[in-house]
Amino acid sequence: MERRAKRYNELWVTEEQTSNMKLSLRINQILINKKSEYQDILLVETFEYGRMLILDGAIQIAERDxxxxxxxxxxxxxxxxxxxxxxxxxxxxxxxxxxxxxxxxxxxxxxxxxxxxxxxxxxxxxxxxxxxxxxxxxxxxxxxxxxxxxxxxxxxxxxxxxxxxxxxxxxxxxxxxxxxxxxxxxxxxxxxxxxxxxxxxxxxxxxxxxxxxxxxxxxxxxxxxxxxxxxxxxxxxxxxxxxxxxxxxxxxxxxxxxxxxxxxxxxxxxxxxxxxxxxxxxx
CATH class of the missing domain: 3.40.50.150 (Vaccinia Virus protein VP39)
Incomplete structure (x- = not known):
């Protein structure tokens, strides 16, 4: 039986959109990961949607869409x-x-x-x-x-x-x-x-x-x-x-x-x- 090789060292970002639904995207670079006075700021480079801004775990904007x-x-x-x-x-x-x-x-x-x-x-x-x-x-x-x-x-x-x-x-x-x-x-x-x-x-x-x-x-x-x-x-x-x-x-x-x-x-x-x-x- 053929087995597909598992990819290691993958990095994903996941937004919990509801308690029963999540959206995950594979990323190749973390550009910013910090906490401001008001919220957690995460800015990443994704393979699917380009650069993406995420605030307090919620996707705000992505270059592609x-x-x-x-x-x-x-x-x-x-x-x-x-x-x-x-x-x-x-x-x-x-x-x-x-x-x-x-x-x-x-x-x-x-x-x-x-x-x-x-x-x-x-x-x-x-x-x-x-x-x-x-x-x-x-x-x-x-x-x-x-x-x-x-x-x-x-x-x-x-x-x-x-x-x-x-x-x-x-x-x-x-x-x-x-x-x-x-x-x-x-x-x-x-x-x-x-x-x-x-x-x-x-x-x-x-x-x-x-x-x-x-x-x-x-x-x-x-x-x-x-x-x-x-x-x-x-x-x-x-x-x-x-x-x-x-x-x-x-x-x-x-x-x-x-x-x-x-x-x-x-x-x-x-x-x-x-x-x-x-x-x-x-x-």
Whole structure:
């Protein structure tokens, strides 16, 4: 009987996506493994998805598929808004969403607020294709508590994008109505916000909870969805709160160079399958 030789000295990174499901990737290099003031930071080189940033054991972004997430986070709301000149990004210290926001030539200033300066520095050093817009003159990158920042501004932004980590520890407050109310006050009269709201399969309670909290605050609340391979179950949701405008209507064309987002994808993303409609009925 033939036996396949076992490969030794293999190094794998594993994310426990639920108590019953894990995602493992073989890696060839550990670039950063440290604990910051706020979280454990692991940055590795994987064979399958390129360089990958992992915070507190949860995959945040990978070079091969990040465009799926970054483009949806940025272009859904920026293309739905008629004139997005000032944009706020909460979280997103890797810079992927910022890069996509600044593809829009009408954006005059994009303010990125991430609490962990170590994440920003690590991304600048090891994720150049993702963090490449941080030195753009229109980018204002600040390391501070987003909750404190939001409470200090009003009527300033056309669009706000909440690129938060999972709703645990210091990020839990970013999924609550009080925070969404502060964001609403920071928006102009026709402003809108978008938040990542997890997977309807592995985190249905987060999807429903976030939708409920946003719906308490905004007169127009909508959910859209798309593919995100390295996130739990590969399907991800985005929830939009809008003061006036229907976010499902694209008012501006997609910027040049996108790999996932198109005007057609924009429209299709708001077409919810029956199981997802039924889930939102709980909200």
């Amino acid at each position: 990040e465009f799926c997430y970054s483009e949806m986070m940025a272009h859904i709301v920026l293309c739905a808004h008629p004139s997005p000149k000032r944009v706020l990004i909460v979280g997103g210290g890797d810079g992927g969403v910022l890069r996509e926001v600044l593809r829009h030539k009408e954006v005059e200033k994009a303010t990125l607020i991430d609490i962990d300066k170590e994440v920003i520095n690590a991304s600048k050093k090891y994720l150049p294709t993702i963090s490449c817009a941080m030195d753009d003159p229109r980018a204002d990158v600040q390391s501070m508590d987003a909750l404190a920042y939001i409470s200090s501004v009003s009527n300033e932004f056309d669009v706000a994008i909440i690129d938060s980590t999972d709703p645990v520890d210091f990020a839990a407050g970013l999924f609550e109505a009080d925070f969404y109310s502060d964001v609403k006050r920071a928006l102009k009269e026709d402003g809108m916000m978008l938040a990542q709201t997890e997977s309807p399969f592995s985190d249905s309670n987060v999807v429903v909870g976030a939708f409920q909290e946003i719906k308490k605050v905004y007169p127009i609340t909508s959910l859209c969805w798309g593919a995100m391979p390295t996130y739990p179950t590969g399907i991800w949701t985005y929830t939009i709160g809008s003061k006036k405008l229907d976010p499902s209507v694209p008012r501006c064309p997609a910027p040049e160079g996108t790999k996932y987002y198109t005007t057609e994808i924009h429209k299709a993303a708001f077409v919810l399958p029956p199981f997802l409609k039924k889930l939102l009925d709980k909200a």
